[in-house]
Amino acid sequence: MAAETARAIRAGLEAPRYEPERPGSKPLWMAYGASIYTLSGVQYDFSGPHYHPGFEVGIVMKGSEQVTFNDCTLSCQVGDLWFANAWETHQCLAHHPDDEHLIAVFRFDYLGEELVGEVPWVTLFTLDHVQMLAASDDKLRRKVLDIAHVMRDEDWHRAPRWELVVRFELLRLFIEIQRKCFLAGAPINEALPRAAKLAQLVPALSLLRSLPPERVSLGEAARACGFSPSHFHRLFGDVFGISYAKLCLQNRLSLASSMIVNTSKSIAAIAAETGFASSSHLHRYFRRYSGCTPGEYRRRKLSALAATVGAGRPR
Numbered sequence: 001m002a003a004e005t006a007r008a009i010r011a012g013l014e015a016p017r018y019e020p021e022r023p024g025s026k027p028l029w030m031a032y033g034a035s036i037y038t039l040s041g042v043q044y045d046f047s048g049p050h051y052h053p054g055f056e057v058g059i060v061m062k063g064s065e066q067v068t069f070n071d072c073t074l075s076c077q078v079g080d081l082w083f084a085n086a087w088e089t090h091q092c093l094a095h096h097p098d099d100e101h102l103i104a105v106f107r108f109d110y111l112g113e114e115l116v117g118e119v120p121w122v123t124l125f126t127l128d129h130v131q132m133l134a135a136s137d138d139k140l141r142r143k144v145l146d147i148a149h150v151m152r153d154e155d156w157h158r159a160p161r162w163e164l165v166v167r168f169e170l171l172r173l174f175i176e177i178q179r180k181c182f183l184a185g186a187p188i189n190e191a192l193p194r195a196a197k198l199a200q201l202v203p204a205l206s207l208l209r210s211l212p213p214e215r216v217s218l219g220e221a222a223r224a225c226g227f228s229p230s231h232f233h234r235l236f237g238d239v240f241g242i243s244y245a246k247l248c249l250q251n252r253l254s255l256a257s258s259m260i261v262n263t264s265k266s267i268a269a270i271a272a273e274t275g276f277a278s279s280s281h282l283h284r285y286f287r288r289y290s291g292c293t294p295g296e297y298r299r300r301k302l303s304a305l306a307a308t309v310g311a312g313r314p315r
Helices: 002-012 121-126 129-134 138-157 162-184 188-200 202-210 218-225 229-240 244-262 267-273 279-290 294-308
Strands: 028-033 036-039 042-045 055-062 064-069 073-077 081-084 090-094 100-106
Touching: 028 138, 028 162, 055 064, 055 138, 073 081, 073 129, 081 121, 081 129, 090 100, 100 138, 100 162, 121 162, 121 188, 129 162, 138 162, 188 202, 188 229, 202 218, 202 244, 218 229, 218 244, 229 244, 244 267, 244 279, 244 294, 267 279, 267 294, 279 294
Parallel strands: none
Antiparallel strands: 028 100, 036 042, 055 081, 055 100, 064 073, 064 090
């Protein structure tokens, strides 16, 4: 029965929700709380299958959680954590309404080309999920929880340079995981080729960040990496599981979603600035990937923001 349930959940991952606001226009996005919670009468569900352009670190801080990827399902307890690669579909299901987790989603340039011991930090996001979880023990879980509490408090209070502190804590976390995985014999060396492929694509990702997405053609992105368009297309699909064209579209939607919430510009103006032919063109793709219209998205986000005013940091 458990195997059938896991298969059913993984089947549901075939139609994931795209979440452009993670991390959105900023290098870091964080949240703390339950998978499902209600603000101002509106229910926000982070438990459904989803994916986003940022790298995700999740830590269970209370209770337990089931985290499902396309190839496996993890049963995570307090102090356990999971890594989701950029654009990797996953789903988090709490076992109890009071269960809580910490989520940090960040862009590649938030940590840059930092090394964690002998390997780039991004290597950890190419490890086998099951083997990485199996490498955990009580000592490591205590360290992970300590790091999670520091990150949560920094996000909550947002004192000057708080994002720098979170950056240091993430690197500290990666060092602990890398050290433990090496000692437990997890196949980090097997992950190095996959990480090397991702590193080869960094020039294209940097170009996308510096220019409007619709202005960077596949040919220009390939030249930035020193590849032919056909080789770049294959390599990009191998690393991210989606085409370069689809990633560019999702980047444009990410930019549009940020402008919808953070500016008072009309939907038509936002569509023009993000490379869509018209407001209806933006409307069609936005609804397909986000499950709602741009107008509904604006109302929902502004309602949630208003509900948190005077109540501290949102979870």
